[in-house]
Amino acid sequence: MRLTARDVSYTYPRGDHQVLAGASFDIPAGTSAAIVGPSGSGKTTLLSLMGHLLPMQKGSIAAVDDAGVERPLSDTASWVLQTVSLLPDRTAADNVAVGAYSDGADRAEARVRAVETLRAVGLAGHESDAARILSGGEAQRVAIARALASHRPIILADEPTGQLDARTSSTVLDAMIGAHGQRTVVIVTHDPEVAERCDLVLELRDGVIHERGRL
Ligand SMILES: Nc1ncnc2c1ncn2[C@@H]1O[C@H](COP(=O)(O)OP(=O)(O)O)[C@@H](O)[C@H]1O
Ligand SMILES: [Mg+2]
Numbered sequence: 001m002r003l004t005a006r007d008v009s010y011t012y013p014r015g016d017h018q019v020l021a022g023a024s025f026d027i028p029a030g031t032s033a034a035i036v037g038p039s040g041s042g043k044t045t046l047l048s049l050m051g052h053l054l055p056m057q058k059g060s061i062a063a064v065d066d067a068g069v070e071r072p073l074s075d076t077a078s079w080v081l082q083t084v085s086l087l088p089d090r091t092a093a094d095n096v097a098v099g100a101y102s103d104g105a106d107r108a109e110a111r112v113r114a115v116e117t118l119r120a121v122g123l124a125g126h127e128s129d130a131a132r133i134l135s136g137g138e139a140q141r142v143a144i145a146r147a148l149a150s151h152r153p154i155i156l157a158d159e160p161t162g163q164l165d166a167r168t169s170s171t172v173l174d175a176m177i178g179a180h181g182q183r184t185v186v187i188v189t190h191d192p193e194v195a196e197r198c199d200l201v202l203e204l205r206d207g208v209i210h211e212r213g214r215l
Pocket of ligand 2: 043044045082158
């Protein structure tokens with residue numbers, strides 16, 4: 001699934017400035033893109049517009065399938081939000097299973113995917129831990145596993161490695177970028193090592209995107 005944005009502008013209703021001022025980009029199907037930029041540059045705003053968490057004011061963002069047909073991101077993307085939210089009294093595996101249920105897996109299939117994706121993010125052995133006893137970094141990885149368990153073609157992740165050390169961060173990137181090669185992955189990050197792992201680096205500055213190259 002290709003992702004394309006054209007002239008996206010956005011001002012918060014009570015905001016004092018235009019956060020996005022005609023941002024455009026193309027992310028080819030099956031590639032990974034890092035969105036980088038200083039704090040407050042609009043990275044979360046852009047991702048929120050992509051996921052329909054904010055209403056579009058000007059411009060367009062679309063997911064386009066291999067046949068050239070536009071598909072709503074609400075059906076094609078799964079999310080890792082900047083603020084991790086899990087069901088605190090349910091196990092790590094139950095939380096991840098929610099991602100699998102969201103695209104139609106039955107109980108048995110959801111369980112298999114939960115075990116698989118928890119292992120992929122380095123949390124084998126934590127399947128039965130209640131979410132509320134997990135550390136911040138573990139909870140963040142459960143949220144990533146939940147998104148991976150959905151098998152949707154697009155992953156949108158906001159600072160998914162923000163609470164992880166370098167080694168764990170690398171494991172998680174393997175899981176996000178390496179797995180299911182046809183996925184399109186968008187990662188907001190301020191970590192240069194994360195950006196370096198992505199095929200494409202899109203820098204958000206003064207409300208517009210500057211493409212920093214393709215590896
Ligand atoms: N709900 C809001 N209302 C008004 N201004 C906001 C709101 N959310 C974010 N902003 C402002 O929009 C700008 C971009 O924020 P954000 O997209 O969160 O940046 P980033 O994720 O790059 O740090 C910042 O100046 C921030 O203060
Ligand atoms: Mg942000």
